[in-house]
Amino acid sequence: MHLAMPARKSSNPPPYATRSTRFPMLRRSRVQAIVLCACAVGAVIFILSQIVGGSERIPSGTPPVVVVTVLDPDGYSKDYINNIKENRMEYAKKHGYATFFPTVTDYDLNGSPNSWARVPAIRHALTKFPHSTYMWYLDQNSLIMNPELTVEGHIMNPKRLEGLMIRDQSIVPPDSVIKTFGHLKGNQVDFVLTQDKDGLAQGSFIIRRGEWSKFFLDTWFDPLYRSYSFQKADTHALEHIVQWHPTILSKLGLIPQRIMNAYSKEDAAGDGIYKDGDLVIRFAGCDKGGRDCAAEAEPFSKQWKTAFRVQ
Amino acid sequence: MSLSRSPSPRPGGGWSSPGLTNPYATVSGRSSPTKTYGVNGGPNTVTWESAKAKSNGVNGYPSFSTQGKGFIKQHMRNLSASLPRFNIGAEKSYAEKEKLGRGRWMLREGTKLAKLRILILKTSRKAKIRFLIVTAFIFMTILFYMTPLHYWWRRSKIFGGGKKFVIILAANQGGGVMEWKGPREWAIERDSVKNKKKYINRWGYDLEIVDMSTKKRYAHEWRESWEKVDTIRNCLRKYPDAEWFWWMDLNTFIMEPSYSLQSHVFNDLAKNTYRDINEYNPLNISHPFPSDHLDPEARSPVGDGKASSINLIVPQDCGGFNLGSFFIKRGAWTDRLLDVWWDPVGYEQKHMEWEHKEQDALEFLYINQPWIRPHTAFIPQRKINSFPEGACSENGNDTQIHYSEKDRDFVVNMAGCEWGRDCWGEMYNFRELSNYLNRTWWERFKEDLVALIWFKITGQKIKI
Numbered sequence: 001m002h003l004a005m006p007a008r009k010s011s012n013p014p015p016y017a018t019r020s021t022r023f024p025m026l027r028r029s030r031v032q033a034i035v036l037c038a039c040a041v042g043a044v045i046f047i048l049s050q051i052v053g054g055s056e057r058i059p060s061g062t063p064p065v066v067v068v069t070v071l072d073p074d075g076y077s078k079d080y081i082n083n084i085k086e087n088r089m090e091y092a093k094k095h096g097y098a099t100f101f102p103t104v105t106d107y108d109l110n111g112s113p114n115s116w117a118r119v120p121a122i123r124h125a126l127t128k129f130p131h132s133t134y135m136w137y138l139d140q141n142s143l144i145m146n147p148e149l150t151v152e153g154h155i156m157n158p159k160r161l162e163g164l165m166i167r168d169q170s171i172v173p174p175d176s177v178i179k180t181f182g183h184l185k186g187n188q189v190d191f192v193l194t195q196d197k198d199g200l201a202q203g204s205f206i207i208r209r210g211e212w213s214k215f216f217l218d219t220w221f222d223p224l225y226r227s228y229s230f231q232k233a234d235t236h237a238l239e240h241i242v243q244w245h246p247t248i249l250s251k252l253g254l255i256p257q258r259i260m261n262a263y264s265k266e267d268a269a270g271d272g273i274y275k276d277g278d279l280v281i282r283f284a285g286c287d288k289g290g291r292d293c294a295a296e297a298e299p300f301s302k303q304w305k306t307a308f309r310v311q
Numbered sequence: 312m313s314l315s316r317s318p319s320p321r322p323g324g325g326w327s328s329p330g331l332t333n334p335y336a337t338v339s340g341r342s343s344p345t346k347t348y349g350v351n352g353g354p355n356t357v358t359w360e361s362a363k364a365k366s367n368g369v370n371g372y373p374s375f376s377t378q379g380k381g382f383i384k385q386h387m388r389n390l391s392a393s394l395p396r397f398n399i400g401a402e403k404s405y406a407e408k409e410k411l412g413r414g415r416w417m418l419r420e421g422t423k424l425a426k427l428r429i430l431i432l433k434t435s436r437k438a439k440i441r442f443l444i445v446t447a448f449i450f451m452t453i454l455f456y457m458t459p460l461h462y463w464w465r466r467s468k469i470f471g472g473g474k475k476f477v478i479i480l481a482a483n484q485g486g487g488v489m490e491w492k493g494p495r496e497w498a499i500e501r502d503s504v505k506n507k508k509k510y511i512n513r514w515g516y517d518l519e520i521v522d523m524s525t526k527k528r529y530a531h532e533w534r535e536s537w538e539k540v541d542t543i544r545n546c547l548r549k550y551p552d553a554e555w556f557w558w559m560d561l562n563t564f565i566m567e568p569s570y571s572l573q574s575h576v577f578n579d580l581a582k583n584t585y586r587d588i589n590e591y592n593p594l595n596i597s598h599p600f601p602s603d604h605l606d607p608e609a610r611s612p613v614g615d616g617k618a619s620s621i622n623l624i625v626p627q628d629c630g631g632f633n634l635g636s637f638f639i640k641r642g643a644w645t646d647r648l649l650d651v652w653w654d655p656v657g658y659e660q661k662h663m664e665w666e667h668k669e670q671d672a673l674e675f676l677y678i679n680q681p682w683i684r685p686h687t688a689f690i691p692q693r694k695i696n697s698f699p700e701g702a703c704s705e706n707g708n709d710t711q712i713h714y715s716e717k718d719r720d721f722v723v724n725m726a727g728c729e730w731g732r733d734c735w736g737e738m739y740n741f742r743e744l745s746n747y748l749n750r751t752w753w754e755r756f757k758e759d760l761v762a763l764i765w766f767k768i769t770g771q772k773i774k775i
Contacts, residue, residue, distance in 0.1 A: 211643070212647075
């Protein structure tokens with residue numbers, strides 16, 4: 001039988017409407033909870049995959065900075081060399097950095113001047129510390145004087161670096177037409193360097209790890225530059241490649257000399273002479289012209305020791 | 312008459328009886344009356360005309376006729392049928408009584424359009440779909456292969472991604488600055504350019520023809536072939552979407568235009584190239600790098616071993632690298648390489664030694680600068696740079712070097728033909744050979760079968 005109309009509902013509904021029993025689990029609040037849970041789980045998985053999956057992950061405990069000094073024990077006393085080493089090591093210990101002290105003879109230079117050894121030395125440091133971000137090359141005849149200043153905070157912090165960088169500066173001081181870029185951002189700089197009176201000063205410089213650093217070091221170390229008999233060997237080779245190759249110039253940040261490469265004598269450019277509180281003092285040229293590096297360094301090595309011991 | 316499902320009720324009530332409506336309406340599901348010719352418009356409108364049409368449809372011709380051979384008689388029906396008729400409604404929708412068309416002059420069936428419409432209505436759904444598919448197929452074939460549009464299809468990312476490849480063709484090489492070109496040189500250039508144009512049109516690549524003679528600014532410095540670097544750099548800028556740049560000398564000829572770069576090389580880059588130069592090492596380069604202070608990647612014979620890290624693909628001939636045909640990929644690494652490739656200090660010391668200029672310089676960089684190696688791969692020469700018999704001929708025919716017709720090598724590079732060999736002759740022969748090898752099936756049919764049979768029968772050779 002077919003009824004035309006559905007049965008009429010009662011006008012007085014029961015006081016508690018019986019719950020539909022078909023999907024008791026899927027009440028509105030539960031649905032919300034389930035969705036939220038799914039989102040949370042997804043987020044956790046995503047974060048975990050980001051942490052675990054990235055192949056370039058830096059293991060914990062990696063020193064952020066490696067201080068590289070190529071030692072040339074020839075003609076220096078053992079004490080002097082040890083003093084230099086100790087200076088770097090204490091500084092590194094204080095900030096959790098690493099040190100690396102290869103000697104000149106470690107690298108095959110094919111008879112070119114010893115100063116070239118710094119280039120493969122940094123390449124070597126990049127290999128030995130494959131996760132450290134910065135390689136700070138500091139020449140042997142120099143001392144770290146201010147233990148408070150860190151490489152990341154004092155120099156390499158992009159904001160700080162942007163403030164420090166000298167823009168539109170001729171690479172070779174008086175009249176080179178090649179100038180540092182004016183629009184460079186701090187995080188684009190992979191190579192931080194100073195200038196002295198004569199031109200680029202590579203007694204102290206910082207390189208950021210990356211494909212570019214390998215390219216730069218390998219290019220710098222090209223045998224044709226070593227055999228070219230540049231007057232100042234690697235220094236002039238560096239000036240050459242910086243000026244001729246824009247891919248190198250575009251990564252270079254020139255900073256004021258006293259930030260990390262203050263000189264002990266008037267050899268320096270302008271206000272590059274060491275004042276107390278500067279990070280580094282360098283006895284530039286002390287190995288030539290009858291000067292005595294150890295004697296020049298003597299007063300300052302007392303000073304750095306007291307400065308380091310104070311804390 | 313079979314129905315796929317039961318007919319739906321009609322608005323007027325009752326059932327549509329398929330057997331009683333006009334026979335032209337193929338019933339599939341709802342049997343809607345396409346046209347009824349009646350006046351009363353009842354559910355089962357059997358009018359005189361529909362009945363007549365039905366009987367005509369059954370018999371094919373009127374069963375009996377004694378009259379009407381004259382023009383008017385013969386064509387009367389056609390004429391009158393194509394005239395507008397006064398329509399007294401009662402069709403289609405009963406819901407819309409106030410139809411606009413009712414009681415007006417309307418076009419009836421009989422116009423071409425209406426006939427077409429009936430034809431479409433008469434064909435079954437299945438047949439319609441089949442017809443549509445065939446039409447679409449033909450249309451697509453034309454669209455893809457015959458119009459210039461296929462060039463754009465091939466360029467797009469989904470249909471091949473030809474946009475990613477640029478061929479750089481160097482014209483006026485080697486003394487283009489100083490020398491006049493004779494008819495042979497013009498012919499070589501014309502053929503070579505035509506060959507590449509045809510190839511890029513087929514696959515949707517880009518072609519950049521570089522006139523090396525315009526680059527006079529290096530000529531006074533004896534730097535003639537160094538501008539390769541500048542040219543590539545310009546192309547990097549000119550084609551911002553492209554990924555791989557294929558440098559080709561003018562004396563090259565693409566023998567097999569049916570090979571795409573993707574299928575021939577790039578789809579399986581790891582298999583088509585080799586990273587370890589010890590596999591074929593005519594220069595005796597010690598590999599991997601002997602120095603201890605380098606990172607593991609630089610000291611590994613194959614770099615990181617991933618195809619994605621390959622930025623430069625170079626073939627080697629009997630004397631070392633050959634830059635007559637090579638690939639370079641856009642990227643920071645390439646920018647750096649192009650930047651240091653030419654350096655005045657290196658040049659000053661070596662320009663007397665470096666007979667092959669930029670090629671020797673690249674070899675030198677590869678030997679001495681470790682950062683180059685992990686991103687350089689080599690490709691078996693015959694993949695992209697087969698030589699004719701005349702080049703590298705000291706040791707006779709070398710299966711690694713020389714062109715083989717049987718293997719259908721991709722590209723021939725008539726390297727060194729300007730020194731004592733006949734460039735134009737070689738180019739001509741290879742062009743003809745390429746045409747011969749790539750005949751269409753119709754040409755094959757004509758030449759291999761018809762002409763042969765004709766020759767057997769009559770003893771005469773013919774050219775069809």
